């Protein structure tokens with residue numbers, strides 16, 4: 001069975017408080033995008049994972065795909081399986097690629113082995129893996145609070161716009177970004193985002209990570225400015241970076257030529 005775990009972008013991100021467990025409460029809008037990995041699972045004599053595509057760091061047994069499999073196996077005694085992960089979504093990019101792989105693994109196991117796990121229980125498994133992970137279970141535009149795990153759907157449809165995602169040749173560590181965050185009191189609640197046209201977002205919708213991350217990596221701010229110069233209606237860093245997305249009415253021509261060769265450009 002093959003599935004295609006997709007990336008997300010964060011439209012706005014307000015980090016509102018630090019919790020006693022070290023995590024942060026936030027407000028964000030998750031929006032699924034079509035940039036995707038490919039994940040295949042077959043039954044095999046021994047469990048494992050192989051890779052192709054862009055490099056995935058870390059030991060295979062630490063991969064979030066195997067962590068998701070082991071979590072479900074504990075409760076359901078699954079047979080051994082082999083996964084092949086073709087990685088396309090860059091890591092350290094704020095695009096949630098690893099979280100999506102894990103969430104799609106949970107859904108894949110549920111479907112393949114007919115485990116009858118409810119959506120709520122799938123979200124609980126996902127929350128045990130990472131804060132971004134529960135969103136990818138239902139994978140639809142959602143306003144998120146808590147640590148990113150309390151989700152309510154928003155009627156947000158950007159399909160008449162074009163999206164351009166630019167990833168510089170380096171990533172940003174999520175734990176480091178949270179360590180350096182400056183907390184904010186949101187002046188606009190992202191739960192109301194669908195009521196405001198994209199044309200107004202530039203003034204209303206902020207990502208709190210930008211301040212500290214731009215200071216350390218001015219190149220990321222340059223990408224954002226470039227996207228506005230290219231005619232973006234709205235541009236922002238996604239999550240804790242390092243990728244930046246631009247929302248356009250029409251995509252500018254010759255996009256890759258606008259950025260150096262070692263930048264990934266996805267449209």
Ligand SMILES: C[C@](O)(CO)[C@H](O)COP(=O)(O)OP(=O)(O)OC[C@H]1O[C@@H](n2ccc(N)nc2=O)[C@H](O)[C@@H]1O
Pocket residue numbers: 010013022023024025026028094096099129130131132133146147148174175178239240
């Ligand atoms: C930046 C975002 O991508 C925005 O969607 C997410 O908040 C990050 O989610 P994630 O990568 O799934 O995060 P996890 O793997 O659960 O946590 C990585 C680290 O980020 C920090 N972390 C994460 C989420 C959160 N709400 N508060 C935090 O402080 C914690 O230090 C944690 O150890």
Ligand SMILES: Nc1ncnc2c1ncn2[C@@H]1O[C@H](COP(=O)(O)OP(=O)(O)OP(=O)(O)O)[C@@H](O)[C@H]1O
Pocket residue numbers: 056057058062063064065085090091092093094095096097098099101102132174239240241242
């Ligand atoms: N399946 C996987 N794909 C990518 N990275 C994985 C995976 N499993 C574990 N990891 C580890 O997780 C780290 C973060 O990867 P991820 O793709 O979630 O990027 P991110 O940009 O930090 O996402 P986020 O938006 O959640 O902050 C990687 O550096 C890698 O060591």
